Amino acid sequence: MTDAVAHTPKSKSELAIIITGVARDPLGLIGLVIVGAIVFSAVFAAWIVPYDPIAMNIPDRMQGPSGAHWLGTDQLGRDTFSRVIMGGQVALKVALPAIFGAMAIGLTLGMIAGYGPKWLDNFLMLLFDTIRSFPTVMFALAVVALIGPSLQTVVFVVMATSIPTYGRVARTQTLTLRNSEFILAERAMGASITRILGVHMLPNIIGVLAVLAAMDIPTVIALEAGLSFLGLGVKPPTPSWGALLKDGYALIRQTPWLVVGGGLPIVIATLGFTFLGESLRDVVDPKLRKNR
Amino acid sequence: MLLFTLKRFALAALILVVAVTIMFLMIRAVPGDPVSIMLGPRATPELKARLIAEMALDQSIPKQLMLYFGGLLRGDLGVDVFSGREVTTIVFEQLPHTLKLIFSAITWSAILGIALGCYAAAHPNTWIDRAAATISVSFIAAPAFVVALLSLLVFAVHLQWFPAIGVGEGFWGTAWHLVLPSLAIGLSWVGYIARLVRASMLEVMGESHIRTARAFGLSERRIIGAYALRIAILPVVTVIGVGMGFLLSSAVFTEIVFARPGLGKLVIDSITTRNYPIVMGAVLVSTGLFVISTALADLINALLDPRARTNT
Numbered sequence: 001m002t003d004a005v006a007h008t009p010k011s012k013s014e015l016a017i018i019i020t021g022v023a024r025d026p027l028g029l030i031g032l033v034i035v036g037a038i039v040f041s042a043v044f045a046a047w048i049v050p051y052d053p054i055a056m057n058i059p060d061r062m063q064g065p066s067g068a069h070w071l072g073t074d075q076l077g078r079d080t081f082s083r084v085i086m087g088g089q090v091a092l093k094v095a096l097p098a099i100f101g102a103m104a105i106g107l108t109l110g111m112i113a114g115y116g117p118k119w120l121d122n123f124l125m126l127l128f129d130t131i132r133s134f135p136t137v138m139f140a141l142a143v144v145a146l147i148g149p150s151l152q153t154v155v156f157v158v159m160a161t162s163i164p165t166y167g168r169v170a171r172t173q174t175l176t177l178r179n180s181e182f183i184l185a186e187r188a189m190g191a192s193i194t195r196i197l198g199v200h201m202l203p204n205i206i207g208v209l210a211v212l213a214a215m216d217i218p219t220v221i222a223l224e225a226g227l228s229f230l231g232l233g234v235k236p237p238t239p240s241w242g243a244l245l246k247d248g249y250a251l252i253r254q255t256p257w258l259v260v261g262g263g264l265p266i267v268i269a270t271l272g273f274t275f276l277g278e279s280l281r282d283v284v285d286p287k288l289r290k291n292r
Numbered sequence: 293m294l295l296f297t298l299k300r301f302a303l304a305a306l307i308l309v310v311a312v313t314i315m316f317l318m319i320r321a322v323p324g325d326p327v328s329i330m331l332g333p334r335a336t337p338e339l340k341a342r343l344i345a346e347m348a349l350d351q352s353i354p355k356q357l358m359l360y361f362g363g364l365l366r367g368d369l370g371v372d373v374f375s376g377r378e379v380t381t382i383v384f385e386q387l388p389h390t391l392k393l394i395f396s397a398i399t400w401s402a403i404l405g406i407a408l409g410c411y412a413a414a415h416p417n418t419w420i421d422r423a424a425a426t427i428s429v430s431f432i433a434a435p436a437f438v439v440a441l442l443s444l445l446v447f448a449v450h451l452q453w454f455p456a457i458g459v460g461e462g463f464w465g466t467a468w469h470l471v472l473p474s475l476a477i478g479l480s481w482v483g484y485i486a487r488l489v490r491a492s493m494l495e496v497m498g499e500s501h502i503r504t505a506r507a508f509g510l511s512e513r514r515i516i517g518a519y520a521l522r523i524a525i526l527p528v529v530t531v532i533g534v535g536m537g538f539l540l541s542s543a544v545f546t547e548i549v550f551a552r553p554g555l556g557k558l559v560i561d562s563i564t565t566r567n568y569p570i571v572m573g574a575v576l577v578s579t580g581l582f583v584i585s586t587a588l589a590d591l592i593n594a595l596l597d598p599r600a601r602t603n604t
Contacts, residue, residue: 027426027429126306126307126310127310129303129307130307130310130311130314131314132537133307133308133311133537133579133582133583133586134311134537134575134579134582135536135537135538135540135541135578135579135582136537136538136541137540137541137542137544137545137556138540138541138544138559138574138575138578138579139575141544141559141560141563141571141575142315142318142571142572142575143318144563145562145563145566145568145571146318146319218435222435222437222438225435225437225438226435226437226545229437229545229548230545230548230560232560232563245437245438245441248441249441249444249549252444252445252449253449256445256449256450259441259442259445260442260445263438263441263442266435266438267434267435267438270434270435271430274429274430274432275429278429
């Protein structure tokens with residue numbers, strides 16, 4: 001347990017240690033660079049894009065890649081490169097709130113399950129197992145069918161389907177910590193439950209969950225893109241990588257650059273976050289390095 | 293073992309019951325009356341009245357839930373809003389297409405992944421091992437529908453080596469049409485399985501019965517193929533069982549991209565026509581499939597490794 005305490009990021013210097021550790025690993029460095037580039041282009045998207053990503057320009061429609069339009073234009077004459085950059089912003093707008101939300105709720109429920117009475121633990125575990133038993137995309141489709149497609153729907157689906165994963169990990173960690181000496185000592189001194197959970201257990205659990213979250217981001221980006229590809233995610237004309245793929249697929253013989261423009265960012269983003277997550281995991285907690 | 297089997301299936305049944313209840317309550321929790329949502333703009337008073345009577349919407353919620361469960365036990369998932377056909381029939385017509393796709397994908401990726409994993413474990417820390425590890429991570433990262441689209445673009449549209457749409461006829465036609473879709477679904481599994489086999493293989497190779505086999509002078513190839521692999525393959529069984537949900541999810545996208553019939557196509561088409569009972573039916577059937585395959589994976593594991601029986 002002392003290991004976990006020592007490796008938990010608490011101060012800036014420890015964060016710096018983690019970043020240096022990741023950067024020393026070649027794959028981690030690649031991941032760091034890719035993620036950095038995606039975040040940068042998402043934050044400054046409005047200044048980077050050469051054209052308005054939703055402005056139609058019919059005379060220039062279905063143009064191949066050229067000096068004026070690096071990745072060509074779509075069937076409405078919109079600049080693909082601008083839409084790709086803006087799409088990155090949309091992807092992060094869905095992924096980050098969804099994952100933070102799922103992490104917060106999963107953490108709370110998991111800690112309650114691990115620390116609370118047995119019946120509550122059993123109930124929450126059954127609930128988690130049930131939610132995990134829906135194939136993610138099928139569940140997403142059912143929810144979309146019910147409440148209609150929108151950005152909020154995607155965020156909700158991602159949250160609902162990933163809460164169990166965070167919850168289970170938080171519960172296991174809580175169960176192992178529960179009988180450790182420093183927690184028993186706190187209890188003997190009469191610390192309240194909220195103090196034990198919030199002040200003493202939380203710092204020891206959050207590191208593991210953060211790694212899990214980093215590795216979860218690609219899944220979420222892919223799900224958002226997938227739903228938008230099916231026309232069930234973000235609404236047009238919002239530029240999403242999935243929407244680009246949808247337009248490209250419909251006219252795959254005329255505008256194949258749309259498929260490349262929508263597909264490659266997803267692959268690159270997924271690679272970046274996966275490399276970063278794997279490397280982060282090895283640095284933060286080498287014990288987690290198991291099969292996968 | 294019998295007790296374990298019973299317990300595991302009881303848990304699976306319980307999960308299914310809760311899953312159905314959640315689905316059911318979700319439908320009822322949607323604002324507005326379900327009939328108008330289901331029928332959309334096409335709702336005529338007669339159609340509405342028929343649906344209300346059929347779904348017992350005039351009853352109390354617990355009563356409705358009981359009726360729904362009763363129907364499920366008889367294999368009745370309701371009827372198609374428009375054609376009036378049984379949802380069960382429609383769903384089970386499409387299911388074989390999806391299963392064929394999933395099994396072909398998991399078969400090729402498991403064979404290749406196990407071979408890669410064995411090779412990497414036999415030659416640890418060589419450049420081949422490192423290259424395999426890097427490629428594994430990269431492949432795990434590739435979302436099935438993006439691989440599907442890019443392979444459609446390159447191999448079907450541009451090079452025209454493979455057909456772009458449909459399922460084909462006859463054995464060879466079917467197999468030919470399965471190549472690209474199962475490539476898309478299986479690709480991320482190759483790396484995953486390879487890593488899994490490599491890790492568990494290295495673990496097994498350190499055990500005493502392998503040392504004994506070595507002492508008897510058996511060839512390394514024989515030790516890995518005949519003795520170590522038998523145990524090292526266990527995690528793959530579990531992972532495939534648990535990964536069923538993931539496979540089903542990838543199949544949805546792949547079916548759309550390659551315009552193949554199947555559960556995914558059925559659900560998407562039903563969403564666009566707001567054909568509600570079919571969406572629910574297909575989701576429930578795929579959930580059932582997932583729950584059963586997870587339970588089966590646990591059972592196979594318990595059968596092969598007695599230590600796993602005490603965990604649940």
